[in-house]
Amino acid sequence: MPKQTSSQIEKKIIDAYGEKFPMSKAHHEKLINYIPGGATRSLSYFKPYPLHIDYGKGAYVYTHEGHRLFDVTNAYGALVHGHGDPDVVKAVKDGIEKGSQYSTPTHGQYRLAKLLCERIPGFEKVRFVNSGTEATLFAMRTARAFTGRDKILKMTGGFHGTHDCVAASTKKNVITAGIPAGMTQDMLEVPFNDGDALEKAVRENAGELAAVIMEPFLGAGGVVLPTPGFLQRARKVTQAHNVVLIFDEIFSYRVDTGGCQKLFGVVPDLTCVGKVVGGGLPIGVFGGKDEYMNIFCHEHTDTPLYHSGTFNGYETVMQAGFAALSKFDSAAVTAINLLGDRFQAGLLKSFEANGLNIQSNQIGSLLNLHFVNQPITTAEQVQESVEELHGLMHLSLLTKGVFTIPRGLFILSTVMTEPEIDWLVDKIDGTLKELLPLIQEKYNHLLL
Numbered sequence: 001m002p003k004q005t006s007s008q009i010e011k012k013i014i015d016a017y018g019e020k021f022p023m024s025k026a027h028h029e030k031l032i033n034y035i036p037g038g039a040t041r042s043l044s045y046f047k048p049y050p051l052h053i054d055y056g057k058g059a060y061v062y063t064h065e066g067h068r069l070f071d072v073t074n075a076y077g078a079l080v081h082g083h084g085d086p087d088v089v090k091a092v093k094d095g096i097e098k099g100s101q102y103s104t105p106t107h108g109q110y111r112l113a114k115l116l117c118e119r120i121p122g123f124e125k126v127r128f129v130n131s132g133t134e135a136t137l138f139a140m141r142t143a144r145a146f147t148g149r150d151k152i153l154k155m156t157g158g159f160h161g162t163h164d165c166v167a168a169s170t171k172k173n174v175i176t177a178g179i180p181a182g183m184t185q186d187m188l189e190v191p192f193n194d195g196d197a198l199e200k201a202v203r204e205n206a207g208e209l210a211a212v213i214m215e216p217f218l219g220a221g222g223v224v225l226p227t228p229g230f231l232q233r234a235r236k237v238t239q240a241h242n243v244v245l246i247f248d249e250i251f252s253y254r255v256d257t258g259g260c261q262k263l264f265g266v267v268p269d270l271t272c273v274g275k276v277v278g279g280g281l282p283i284g285v286f287g288g289k290d291e292y293m294n295i296f297c298h299e300h301t302d303t304p305l306y307h308s309g310t311f312n313g314y315e316t317v318m319q320a321g322f323a324a325l326s327k328f329d330s331a332a333v334t335a336i337n338l339l340g341d342r343f344q345a346g347l348l349k350s351f352e353a354n355g356l357n358i359q360s361n362q363i364g365s366l367l368n369l370h371f372v373n374q375p376i377t378t379a380e381q382v383q384e385s386v387e388e389l390h391g392l393m394h395l396s397l398l399t400k401g402v403f404t405i406p407r408g409l410f411i412l413s414t415v416m417t418e419p420e421i422d423w424l425v426d427k428i429d430g431t432l433k434e435l436l437p438l439i440q441e442k443y444n445h446l447l448l
Contacts, residue, residue, distance in 0.1 A: 046406050057082075070401060091319040198234060217252060254364065340362055359373075
């Protein structure tokens with residue numbers, strides 16, 4: 001049998017996707033008449049056209065064609081118990097019959113706030129919003145109001161939502177047109193894992209610097225883990241110069257019942273969480289030590305910082321979040337993280353067996369495969385990963401029954417089993433074998 005060329009491999013994979021998901025194409029062609037590009041979320045779009053899901057149940061989603069796909073997207077991390085978790089569904093059904101929103105404080109807010117403050121070391125007080133973007137926006141505003149300074153330092157490759165101050169980024173393929181220069185003139189940036197650059201920036205700007213905002217590891221930036229001592233250096237230098245340290249744990253919280261700050265033993269001044277905290281419904285939470293959060297409190301100041309929103313503390317979300325987090329206890333976290341360890345071990349074995357020098361960054365139930373030939377510790381290395389291979393791997397896995405994120409990010413749920421993880425590794429191994437001739441032809445730097 002003659003060896004396939006790279007163009008033949010690409011055509012075969014794209015054609016197979018089109019043949020398996022024709023109804024997605026039909027739905028896409030209708031939707032583009034009303035939504036630009038046919039997707040109301042940039043990350044949902046990919047070529048030749050995005051997949052359309054009919055419904056989900058447990059660890060699987062189902063397409064309009066009737067295909068069952070193993071879901072390792074889990075709503076980009078918002079689902080930790082899979083689709084239609086019975087406890088979350090019951091909590092929402094029981095609650096919404098009484099009414100979904102009252103524009104007042106509620107018992108649901110109390111229960112979820114108390115649970116979060118008991119679990120997360122950096123939380124003494126919290127406030128609820130509706131997205132991670134809002135959470136980081138108000139955490140930064142809190143720091144600026146408390147310190148009276150304007151500058152914020154972030155990490156290269158860090159993702160903190162889409163509000164203007166943080167959306168401008170060096171991340172590849174992120175277009176930030178429409179953001180006024182004035183919105184980012186007080187934003188500084190240093191490379192993640194560069195402790196010397198971080199310390200220098202804080203020292204030189206301390207008089208004007210309100211906060212350092214950072215993910216404990218780069219989430220959307222490729223699951224790039226902190227090098228030993230980096231988080232500790234961030235905590236030490238911010239404390240030394242009275243700069244607020246903000247941990248964005250919206251993505252990372254699921255790695256431990258108390259998030260990365262508990263796992264790594266580094267407690268920030270302010271913290272943002274979201275995603276799994278809402279039980280699959282929209283949520284964002286920001287909070288921290290009393291001295292910072294009391295700036296919102298009428299009992300502690302005559303001029304509290306204004307923060308309102310029609311759906312803040314939405315009661316149905318409070319019920320869903322409490323149900324989801326109540327069962328995401330230490331035992332559940334340990335179990336899902338062990339699945340992540342099993343997945344990682346299987347991937348590394350597959351890479352070696354296929355003669356590939358590629359990477360998988362893993363922490364707990366989160367993994368990111370990179371078509372890069374050296375261990376990844378920086379955002380710049382993530383940008384070197386071969387986009388063509390990511391795109392074709394994504395389409396190939398869809399045709400094999402795996403619902404994935406195009407950039408190689410895999411997110412697990414508590415309803416998954418060890419046999420399913422082994423099945424997943426087998427499907428990825430099959431895809432790598434499918435791509436191997438293309439890698440040998442065009443990307444031989446990825447070969448052992």
